[in-house]
Amino acid sequence: MSNASHLTLDLNAPCMSTGHLVVAKGADCEALSLPVFCLNKGEGPRLLITGGNHGNELEGPIVSRRLVEWLPEAQTCGRVIIVPEINPLAVQAWTRNTPVDGKNLNREFPGRADGSVTERIADAVSRLLVPMADTVFDLHSFGPQWEFPPSVVTHPIANAALMAKTVKMAEAFKFPMTLIWEHDDTPGMFDTFVHNQGKVFICAELGGGAVGSEVLSIYEAGVRNALIALGLIEEEAECPTFRQRKSSQTFETLLSDRLKSPAPGIFEPRCSVLDEVKPGDLIGVLHPMESLSAGSIDIRAPAGSVVCAVKSARYMEVDEAVAMLARPLER
């Protein structure tokens, strides 16, 4: 067997195959075997689905496992490759970053074949899987520290045609929120690596907080909707119910829409995601905890907007993000 990273299955074989993406061993750890599922049903779209990029976002691995159960019967054409957990070391540790080298996999693309383990994973995914697909769904979530609605998130893309195609694909999930998210330029993201090849990259951000059965069903329904839109399965798309509502909206959030902690202390959320707020409405309260005679500080909406993310109550340092606001996308 090769010492270099390699696949133990032929992604061009007809029908269903399962095997592993073996990530080469290095000085820091042994070789990793990442389970891979591949289903070829002839001509058609070529899709790669990945989960477990961050190890404390378990929605992706579970939705991936569910797909593996029903896709062999449902898929009518094209190729779907599924890797439920691309960072098993982080998943097992329930940490965002890889515990072995402390690196964030989503900041290491395209990786290095002779780097530390996180770089070797990025390299194996970039070289052996991405070339086999035209579209990538990377299944994330906002993690345990945030309240966030089931969403697809995309950063603005310079290539206007690719941006339009990406937003259309994102909206096909029919999640409660599609979010165009301005962010600081961050090198090494999986998103950017795939975009730079002119391919559609979808970052699903499947909610936050505890991962329960109800949200998992919503996430699975969203991914099914996207597979229908791609033409991989022939079913009826349906907007999933979230908090007694079936609705799907596209919003835009800018760097200036992040509300930050004005002081160290405990943040108390006073709003929920998808709440519409007027200028001056209360978003949360910051409680300095050194003394009970020190007053608490109100954090208010600077403008009319919709709440797209709220931090779960916890102790915050000054200037940590406590909420994100957004406005309906103007087209």
Added chain:
Amino acid sequence: MSNASHLTLDLNAPCMSTGHLVVAKGADCEALSLPVFCLNKGEGPRLLITGGNHGNELEGPIVSRRLVEWLPEAQTCGRVIIVPEINPLAVQAWTRNTPVDGKNLNREFPGRADGSVTERIADAVSRLLVPMADTVFDLHSFGPQWEFPPSVVTHPIANAALMAKTVKMAEAFKFPMTLIWEHDDTPGMFDTFVHNQGKVFICAELGGGAVGSEVLSIYEAGVRNALIALGLIEEEAECPTFRQRKSSQTFETLLSDRLKSPAPGIFEPRCSVLDEVKPGDLIGVLHPMESLSAGSIDIRAPAGSVVCAVKSARYMEVDEAVAMLARPLER
């Protein structure tokens, strides 16, 4: 100023006072100043409310802060002492245990004046605060890794009269669930230390997962109900609405009601808290992640019961608890 742990306020002073419980410095860290609020309105019940015993359970500190705002006007008699965070080191680190010495404060009572910092906190609370109260509310939650309904939990108490008094007080919160919880004998719990003095100790377990505005309001309403039952405030008690229902039930859970992970892998919850289940109903699925050809393992209810706790999806080792079942208490 004394080098020993001490209070900077007189808990017998009339009306409202604020100050600190100073926990003595030791070899491992400097002295800590824990904010304390005290409100004396003459004869009546003497209550101590503590939050932040575990640092990743922020519901207690926030509900405590809210009480400080409206209690001065609402309280009509007796004495209420509030310490929003008895373990500020753990709260700031968002960890269950104290980061300095790695200890779980709720396993260190009555503590030691010359011990490590967690033992010194337990000692200061035990000696300087507990004697000033007849009833203690310690505001916990199930933390970010569980789905759990707002509840008051009590372990069985050998003293039958104290047990009856405790259950009555617990039910006065009118939370969706009151839970009598059989557990392994665990030395050093705050509960046991207070029970051994014949006093009522209430452990509120204020839900799990992300801490949002809706659950915080339920928790505050429950604590207000309990203050009404104690006779400290004169208002109408009201059962809070949880998931569109106003209901309050008392359950019992035994050691044998804990369901455990049958193998290492990712646990997927398939039920929600307060779901009624029949024998054989699906509670969750365990997905071994080494290979996609290995089958997933169903975890089923062994008997008719109600789900009282479900673990959030995450990677589990074999034999870790994934859910707790319960039955209505027979009296």
